[in-house]
Amino acid sequence: MKNIKMVDLKGLMNRIKPQIDNAIDRVLQSERFIGGEEVEEFAKELGDTMCGPHEKSKVFVIPCANGTDAIQIALMALGIGPGDEVITTNFTFISTVEVISILGATPVLVDVCETTFNIDCDAVEQVITDKTKAIIPVHLFGQCADLGRLMELSTRFDIPIVEDNAQSLLSTYCDGKGVSGASGLFGVFGTTSFFPSKNLGCLGDGGALFTRDQVLALKAKSISNHGGSKRYEHEVLGINSRLDSIQAAILRVKLPHLKSFIAKRQEAASKYDELLNDVEGVEIPVRSEKSTHVFHQYTLKISGGVRDELAQGLADDGIPTGIYYPKGIHEQKAFSSLGYKKGDFPISEKLSETVLSLPMHTELSDAQQNYIVERLVSRLSELRELSALRETHKMTGQK
Numbered sequence: 142m143k144n145i146k147m148v149d150l151k152g153l154m155n156r157i158k159p160q161i162d163n164a165i166d167r168v169l170q171s172e173r174f175i176g177g178e179e180v181e182e183f184a185k186e187l188g189d190t191m192c193g194p195h196e197k198s199k200v201f202v203i204p205c206a207n208g209t210d211a212i213q214i215a216l217m218a219l220g221i222g223p224g225d226e227v228i229t230t231n232f233t234f235i236s237t238v239e240v241i242s243i244l245g246a247t248p249v250l251v252d253v254c255e256t257t258f259n260i261d262c263d264a265v266e267q268v269i270t271d272k273t274k275a276i277i278p279v280h281l282f283g284q285c286a287d288l289g290r291l292m293e294l295s296t297r298f299d300i301p302i303v304e305d306n307a308q309s310l311l312s313t314y315c316d317g318k319g320v321s322g323a324s325g326l327f328g329v330f331g332t333t334s335f336f337p338s339k340n341l342g343c344l345g346d347g348g349a350l351f352t353r354d355q356v357l358a359l360k361a362k363s364i365s366n367h368g369g370s371k372r373y374e375h376e377v378l379g380i381n382s383r384l385d386s387i388q389a390a391i392l393r394v395k396l397p398h399l400k401s402f403i404a405k406r407q408e409a410a411s412k413y414d415e416l417l418n419d420v421e422g423v424e425i426p427v428r429s430e431k432s433t434h435v436f437h438q439y440t441l442k443i444s445g446g447v448r449d450e451l452a453q454g455l456a457d458d459g460i461p462t463g464i465y466y467p468k469g470i471h472e473q474k475a476f477s478s479l480g481y482k483k484g485d486f487p488i489s490e491k492l493s494e495t496v497l498s499l500p501m502h503t504e505l506s507d508a509q510q511n512y513i514v515e516r517l518v519s520r521l522s523e524l525r526e527l528s529a530l531r532e533t534h535k536m537t538g539q540k
């Protein structure tokens with residue numbers, strides 16, 4: 142079967158192309174390419190979508206240039222810098238940790254839960270010190286970290302939470318004990334990314350921060366625009382991190398479809414579940430009891446030490462897969478100065494060897510999913526036979 146993609150951006154775009162063309166044309170005619178009405182309207186519309194129609198308390202959405210900057214701006218608004226510690230997960234994209242170091246603070250890494258891949262809250266509690274100035278949970282692959290537990294730690298130790306919500310926009314948390322709401326709106330700040338392959342992606346880079354605190358919102362907005370609220374007046378140190386008007390206009394076309402995009406991903410995930418549930422050596426994604434799942438990724442665990450060979454076999458069959466993430470942050474050379482070593486994060490290390498993400502997007506057809514699973518099952522059984530043969534040869538001393 143031809144043309145299976147990890148993310149089918151073209152297929153999605155073709156369905157909404159006339160509206161995208163109109164939006165781009167509107168910006169061209171306006172001659173306003175940075176900031177302005179498109180960006181302001183998008184911020185309002187995203188806030189309304191995240192809150193739902195009945196929510197009273199206002200959410201401030203501050204668009205910026207990308208999801209990495211969004212985390213950096215949040216940390217800058219909280220005044221985090223040299224001498225401070227920020228706790229985050231070891232199993233994430235580099236951005237989450239990178240910005241902590243860029244600001245001169247120290248990332249304190251913790252392991253994740255084996256089932257949900259999200260930050261281990263017991264481990265967070267163990268590394269809190271007087272220097273801890275923020276905790277950054279990442280809502281990985283589409284579902285929320287344990288926000289109830291994290292908010293309890295935040296209140297008890299008076300430490301702000303910044304939620305990295307680049308992968309889980311519109312997922313909701315509910316602990317069954319009264320703590321519930323949209324991801325990104327629990328912490329003092331939430332952040333997200335509109336990188337093209339994200340569930341809400343633009344046609345370039347884009348990102349945003351959310352907060353319910355007006356003072357912090359103004360601070361973040363100012364930091365994102367060179368630290369000033371008026372032209373050529375700069376009250377604080379800032380950066381240049383603004384969302385382009387064209388990207389905002391494109392996001393305004395896609396935003397009203399986001400819930401249906403997510404429903405399509407959830408449907409595809411259920412179909413994969415059904416087809417893969419009983420396959421030996423494959424563990425389907427575990428749903429957290431406390432979160433909905435928006436399936437930015439559909440990530441399996443493959444046992445038996447054959448994950449890489451399986452990925453290669455599937456690639457030979459024309460099926461792309463992804464490994465998120467092949468290394469924990471502690472194994473990245475850029476972070477060697479933190480002094481962690483192999484073995485410090487056993488769960489994330491094991492996940493790096495076993496996770497395999499399958500194609501997941503809004504355009505997946507039943508026929509494509511059937512083919513993907515049929516090839517996966519067949520490749521796995523070949524690999525199992527091969528490893529049994531290798532074992533026999535080892536035992537009998539044959540080559």
Ligand SMILES: Cc1ncc(COP(=O)(O)O)c(C=O)c1O
Pocket residue numbers: 207208209210233234236237279305307308333334335336346347348
């Ligand atoms: C968990 C996480 N955090 C942050 C980012 C950074 O977003 P961006 O690429 O827009 O800077 C990403 C993007 O891939 C991400 O997956």
